[in-house]
Amino acid sequence: MKSIFFHLMPYRDLPADFETRYESIWVTPPNTELCDPQRVAQYYQWNLDELELADRLGFDGVGVNEHHQNGYGFMASPNLMAAALARRTPNNSAIMVLGNTLALYSPATRVAEEFAMLDVLSNGRLAAGFPVGTSMDVNFCYGVTPTQTRPRFREAEELIIKAWTQPGPFTFNGKFNQLRYVNPWPQPLQKPHPPVWLAGGGSVETWDLAARRDYTYSYLSFFGAKFAKKLMDGFWHRMAELGVDRNPFRAGFAQLICVSETDESAEKEYLEHCSYFFNKCLHIPAHFMTAPGYRTRKSAEFAIRTNQPGDLAAAAALEKNWKTLNEEGFIIAGSPATVADKLIEVAKTLRVGNLHALLQIGSMGHELTKKNLTLFAEEVIPRIRHIWDAEGWEHKWWPQGATERSASGTSIGTERSASGTSIGTDRSKAAPAASQA
Amino acid sequence: MTTEPMSAETSLPPHVTERLVPALGGRMQARVLVAGQGDPVLFLHGAGGLAWDPFLEALSAGHTVYAPEHPGAGDSDALEHLPGIWELVLFYDEVLDGLGLDEVAVVGHSFGGMVAAELAANSPRRVSRLVLLSAIGLWRDDTPIPDIAGTSPARLPELLLADPSGPLAETLTPPADDPQALFEAALRMASILHFVWPLPDKGLRERIHRVSAPTLLVWGERDALVPPVYADEFAGLLRQSEKVLIPGAGHLPQLEQPEPVRRAVLEFLGRP
Numbered sequence: 001m002k003s004i005f006f007h008l009m010p011y012r013d014l015p016a017d018f019e020t021r022y023e024s025i026w027v028t029p030p031n032t033e034l035c036d037p038q039r040v041a042q043y044y045q046w047n048l049d050e051l052e053l054a055d056r057l058g059f060d061g062v063g064v065n066e067h068h069q070n071g072y073g074f075m076a077s078p079n080l081m082a083a084a085l086a087r088r089t090p091n092n093s094a095i096m097v098l099g100n101t102l103a104l105y106s107p108a109t110r111v112a113e114e115f116a117m118l119d120v121l122s123n124g125r126l127a128a129g130f131p132v133g134t135s136m137d138v139n140f141c142y143g144v145t146p147t148q149t150r151p152r153f154r155e156a157e158e159l160i161i162k163a164w165t166q167p168g169p170f171t172f173n174g175k176f177n178q179l180r181y182v183n184p185w186p187q188p189l190q191k192p193h194p195p196v197w198l199a200g201g202g203s204v205e206t207w208d209l210a211a212r213r214d215y216t217y218s219y220l221s222f223f224g225a226k227f228a229k230k231l232m233d234g235f236w237h238r239m240a241e242l243g244v245d246r247n248p249f250r251a252g253f254a255q256l257i258c259v260s261e262t263d264e265s266a267e268k269e270y271l272e273h274c275s276y277f278f279n280k281c282l283h284i285p286a287h288f289m290t291a292p293g294y295r296t297r298k299s300a301e302f303a304i305r306t307n308q309p310g311d312l313a314a315a316a317a318l319e320k321n322w323k324t325l326n327e328e329g330f331i332i333a334g335s336p337a338t339v340a341d342k343l344i345e346v347a348k349t350l351r352v353g354n355l356h357a358l359l360q361i362g363s364m365g366h367e368l369t370k371k372n373l374t375l376f377a378e379e380v381i382p383r384i385r386h387i388w389d390a391e392g393w394e395h396k397w398w399p400q401g402a403t404e405r406s407a408s409g410t411s412i413g414t415e416r417s418a419s420g421t422s423i424g425t426d427r428s429k430a431a432p433a434a435s436q437a
Numbered sequence: 438m439t440t441e442p443m444s445a446e447t448s449l450p451p452h453v454t455e456r457l458v459p460a461l462g463g464r465m466q467a468r469v470l471v472a473g474q475g476d477p478v479l480f481l482h483g484a485g486g487l488a489w490d491p492f493l494e495a496l497s498a499g500h501t502v503y504a505p506e507h508p509g510a511g512d513s514d515a516l517e518h519l520p521g522i523w524e525l526v527l528f529y530d531e532v533l534d535g536l537g538l539d540e541v542a543v544v545g546h547s548f549g550g551m552v553a554a555e556l557a558a559n560s561p562r563r564v565s566r567l568v569l570l571s572a573i574g575l576w577r578d579d580t581p582i583p584d585i586a587g588t589s590p591a592r593l594p595e596l597l598l599a600d601p602s603g604p605l606a607e608t609l610t611p612p613a614d615d616p617q618a619l620f621e622a623a624l625r626m627a628s629i630l631h632f633v634w635p636l637p638d639k640g641l642r643e644r645i646h647r648v649s650a651p652t653l654l655v656w657g658e659r660d661a662l663v664p665p666v667y668a669d670e671f672a673g674l675l676r677q678s679e680k681v682l683i684p685g686a687g688h689l690p691q692l693e694q695p696e697p698v699r700r701a702v703l704e705f706l707g708r709p
Contacts, residue, residue, distance in 0.1 A: 027587070140587060143635040147516055147627055175520070291586050293627025300623075304616045 001347055001384050002395070004096050005054035005373065006063035006254060006356040009047045009081075010072040010281055012363045013039060019283040025071040026136045026284050034071065046366040048081065052088050053370060057377035060398075060405055061094035061127065063356055065199075066101050067134075068141040072281035072362075079114045086122035094402035095122045098199050098218065098356070099129020103149055104142045107177045108156030112163035112184050119188040124401025126190070130157055130215075131199040132206060136284070139291040146293030150205060152176050157209070164193040195397040197252070202231045202308065203299040204238065210250070211242040216397040218252035218356060222282060223315050224329030225346035228253055230306050232350040248347075248388050249395040252354030255346070256361055258333035259375040266333045267322045269368060270361070274331055277362030278320040331361075336379030343384050353388050353395065452497075453489050458505075458535035460528050461518055467532045470504040473497025477538050478706065480504040481529075483547030483571075484585070484629045485609075485689075486622075492691040495699040496544070500706065503541075505532055507549070509628030516631050522639045525632055526555045533563065542566040542706050543650075546691065547573055547663070548629045551637065554671075557652075558644040567650040568702055571663050571688050575670050576638035582663055586630060599659040599687040645674045652678040653705040655698055657686030679705075 014034065015021070022029055029035075051062045064081045067073040075081055082097045089095070095118065100111045119126040132153045138144045144152060155174045159182070162172065168183030188194050196215040200206040210217040217235060219228050235251060244250070256274065260266035295303070303309065318324050325331045332342045347355065359376055360369040385405070398404065449455065453472040460467050470489060478500040480493060487506040496502050508528065509516040519525050529552065533541060543564050545553030550572025557564035573582065583596060590610045594601035597609060611618035633639065652675050656668040665682060672678045681701045686694040691702075 139634070145631060145634040146586075147631045151517075285589060287587055287589055290623070291627075292623040292625075292630055295620075295623075297620075297624065300620045304620065309616045 001343075001352070001387050002060040002094075002249070002252075002354045002398070003376075003381050003384065004061035004063045004094070004252075004354065004356050005051065005059045006065070006096075006098070006358055007047055007051055007360055008065070008073040008281075008358065009043065009075045010277075010360075010362055011035065011039075011074065012043060012365070014071060014276070014280050014363075018280045022283070024284055024288055025281055026067075027069050027140045027288055029069070029071050031069075035074070040074065046369075047360075048084055048088070050360055050366070050369050050373060051081075051085055054373055054377070055085075055089035055091045055093040057373060058091065058381065058405060059093055059357075059373075059377060061096045061402065062089065063096040063098050065098045065129070065131075066137070068137045070136070072277070079118060082118050082126070083121060086118060086125070089122075089125075092123075092125060092401070092403040094127050094399045095125045096127040096197065097129050098127070098197055098220075099131050101133035101137055101142075102130055102156035102160070103133055103138050103144055103152035105156065107179055108159050109163055109177070109179065109182060109184060111156065112160040115160075115194060116164065116184060116186055116188045119190055119194050120186055122401065124189040124194075125399045126188070126194045127197050127397070127399050128194040129197045129199055130160075131220075132203065134201075134289075135291045135294040136288050139294055140288055146291040148176070149294055150203075150296060154209075157213075161193060161196075161213075164188055190400045195399060197397065202234075202303065203295070204234070204302050205296060205299060207235050207238045208242070211239055211244045214396075216250050216252065216354065218254070218354060219350075220254045220356070222254070222256060222277075222330065222358075223312075224255060224331070225253070225350055226329040227311060227315060228350055230308075230311075232352065234302070234306065236351060246351065247393040247396070248351050248353035248391070249393060249397060251350070251352040252356055253346075253350055253352045254356040254358055255343070256331045256358045257339060257343075257372070257376065257380075258331060258361070259336055259339050259359075259372050259380060260333075261335065261375075263334035263338055266335070270331075270333060270364070270372075271322050273362045273364040273368075274322075274325055274333075275320055275362075278325070278330070281362055282316075336375055336383075339376070340380045340383035343380070344387055347384070347387060353393070355384070449489055450494075456536075458532050460531040460535065464518055465508060465515055465528070467508065467528070467535070468506045469532070469536065470506075471502065473500050473502050475500040476706075477501045477503060477536075477541045479529075479533070479538070479541050479543045479553075481543065481545040481549030481552050482507060483549050484626055486510065486625045490692065491695050492699065495695070496702070496706075499703065500542075503536055503538070505529070507628055509631060510625040516628060519631075522552075522555060522632050525552060526559045529556055530560055530563075539563065540565050542568070544568040544570065544702065544706075545572060546570040547688065548633065548637075550574065551633070551641065554641055554645060554648065557650050558641070558647040561647050561649040564648075564650045566706060566708075567648065567652040568655065568705065569652060569671060570655045570691055570698070571657060571660055572654075572667070572671065573633065573637040573663055574639070574641040575667060575674075576636055577666065577670060580664055580666050582637060582667075583661070584635075585662065586626070586634075596662045597688045599657060599685050599693060603693070605689065605692060642674065645671075646676075648675055650677075651705075653702065654678055654680040655690060655701060656680065656682055657688060657690040657693065658682045658684050659686065660688045660690075662688040 258270035551574030
């Protein structure tokens with residue numbers, strides 16, 4: 001299984017009474033009242049240091065994403081962060097931008113251009129995330145008409161792939177993007193194009209797109225495997241219906257993870273930060289979650305049939321104490337052995353080959369984050385890296401220029417480049433690295 | 438009868454008939470409720486959906502009322518044929534052709550008022566009289582219209598009603614524990630937001646000078662969604678208008694204070 005350190009970049013010092021005083025962490029939390037640029041300057045340094053550390057420690061990838069007007073993730077442009085990381089990740093982790101919210105960009109060739117720049121800058125290490133985007137970002141922050149969310153996404157996806165694969169200049173006559181000359185310089189280094197990673201919250205249309213275009217799909221929720229089970233069962237069921245194989249690398253999931261020396265010390269160190277995350281960072285009113293028209297009839301009916309609204313309400317209503325968070329699988333916490341055992345169980349249950357490990361959680365400070373990352377890399381990754389090896393699947397969605405750490409041996413010191421042939425010659429020499437911090 | 442999902446009524450009174458009118462070259466159908474006798478009146482409903490309510494019943498006493506259902510509520514594919522307000526206006530123009538109505542009085546509530554004004558601007562010779570009830574379509578920076586989609590359902594009564602604890606309050610939203618009904622209501626809302634997201638200002642100000650119909654502006658005195666200052670805004674842009682403020686009413690004056698609204702509208706429509 002691939003382990004990607006996924007950083008949300010949250011505000012780590014929200015006021016203690018945030019969730020009672022303010023309506024939402026997203027869209028409307030007043031910026032001048034709550035967001036101090038001086039502090040953010042410090043956070044950005046920490047965030048990038050943490051991501052760079054993950055590269056040195058031997059994570060397979062480092063992940064960033066896009067949100068707007070959001071106190072738990074102020075990374076309006078993940079491409080800026082990815083550009084910084086492309087220059088400062090000597091161990092050649094995959095640069096996973098999960099992703100650019102396609103519907104927001106007009107023309108969408110902007111995404112084709114920036115992703116191509118990142119791919120070239122990182123020497124072919126970009127995983128290109130194409131999320132449909134949340135209603136908060138797309139409809140409320142960027143003013144896209146809810147009923148246009150998916151049509152804009154579909155058209156942008158088509159345009160970007162064409163821009164990457166067809167010789168330019170060519171003409172594109174879309175409903176939302178009308179361009180006489182499409183001819184981005186450069187096209188990406190990876191051929192035919194960087195691997196596309198879809199990210200979603202359970203829309204059935206996204207699964208069909210994954211099957212049709214052979215993209216990998218990551219289910220991103222903060223409620224863990226128990227909650228994800230129905231969704232991922234639905235995903236695999238749909239893949240089977242469409243005649244798609246059961247390669248676990250087709251799928252990924254996000255998980256909050258806390259590693260300590262023992263199960264007991266984990267609670268002492270991490271509980272307050274998990275509480276902060278669930279109580280403050282996920283303080284989002286229902287009316288922002290789904291603007292009318294954001295969901296299609298098909299997806300809404302699937303959600304209703306599988307009782308997603310009920311499950312979400314139940315998850316939201318739970319008291320987020322340590323016992324509940326662990327039992328419900330919202331977090332996976334404890335000693336390295338405990339964490340590894342649970343992750344293996346979860347990965348097998350959901351049949352996923354990509355783990356987006358959320359290891360900086362809420363208010364978690366820089367030192368504790370480094371500890372979490374280090375213990376995870378040194379003690380957990382070696383135990384989970386090879387869980388799919390016996391089935392013999394190829395990871396067709398791993399960036400060609402990123403170091404392939406899991407292909408050989410059990411030690412992260414025996415890495416090799418997966419891509420010596422397809423990417424420039426200097427890449428294959430640059431790959432191995434001292435993986436200890 | 439159609440097999441499309443019904444958004445509004447469960448059963449129609451026997452004197453109300455339903456007509457299906459082809460539009461867009463047969464790609465769509467408009468569902469139109471028809472009742473009454475006399476000069477024709479087109480009624481365009483707002484975000485709450487189409488229902489044969491006491492206001493329409495009162496109108497039908499002296500007029501033939503035609504009340505089309507706004508497209509896209511049942512089947513979101515319909516909206517793909519109607520990318521914007523311009524196509525929607527042409528859609529209603531075709532529906533009037535289909536109904537054989539060359540000249541008609543038009544009454545519109547809220548979003549329906551915006552469409553009515555656009556229709557009257559597009560086809561000034563077709564619209565003989567215009568009644569705007571709490572209409573959207575204009576924007577003032579000093580009085581922003583609240584975001585009805587970004588508002589908790591619990592706050593809707595205070596935005597829409599002068600008396601938020603009155604009997605109308607519980608009719609505004611489906612029960613919270615009925616996800617299917619909530620979704621159908623969301624689709625009805627979506628079919629309207631499709632034309633007015635993120636702000637209900639789509640250029641009417643540039644076109645409204647074309648309206649030649651005498652216009653009645655009816656506003657709830659306590660409309661917190663589209664405050665009465667918007668009645669003045671419309672009045673300032675229309676050639677010929679008069680304003681009636683309804684005490685004790687919010688954004689749904691025809692339902693919250695039916696009697697004075699009925700009286701004002703019938704008197705206006707009945708003028709020679």
